[in-house]
Amino acid sequence: xxxFDPADRQNHRLADGIFADSAYIGPMQTxxxxxxxxxxxxxxxxxxxxxxxxxxxxxxxxxxxxxxxSGHRQxxxxxxxxxxxxxxxxxxxxxxxxxxx
Numbered sequence: 001x002x003x004f005d006p007a008d009r010q011n012h013r014l015a016d017g018i019f020a021d022s023a024y025i026g027p028m029q030t031x032x033x034x035x036x037x038x039x040x041x042x043x044x045x046x047x048x049x050x051x052x053x054x055x056x057x058x059x060x061x062x063x064x065x066x067x068x069x070s071g072h073r074q075x076x077x078x079x080x081x082x083x084x085x086x087x088x089x090x091x092x093x094x095x096x097x098x099x100x101x
Contacts, residue, residue, distance in 0.1 A: 032095050040086040043081055050077030 053073045061068045 022045055022069070029095060029098055032091055036088060036091045036095070039084050039091060043084040043088060046077050046081035046084060050074055050081060 053070060057070045057074075061070045
């Protein structure tokens, strides 16, 4: 692997004043890609979980007074999906920062 040359700082700039050693960027990208795949898998899991919970909703749940457990579970699944999507977006931004050096 090519080592970091202080004279060549322009080619290793991640952001203003932040520089990276190229020996660490490759493994970091690999780890972030693994985390990205895990976050996408978790997003799909929560999506399917929410759809299954929606399909289990009965007419009695819809006509009942007040909140029901089915609606609560659907809400939790949607919140989990949104959280995992946010994690995936943050990881994508980090990868783009590393690749744009």
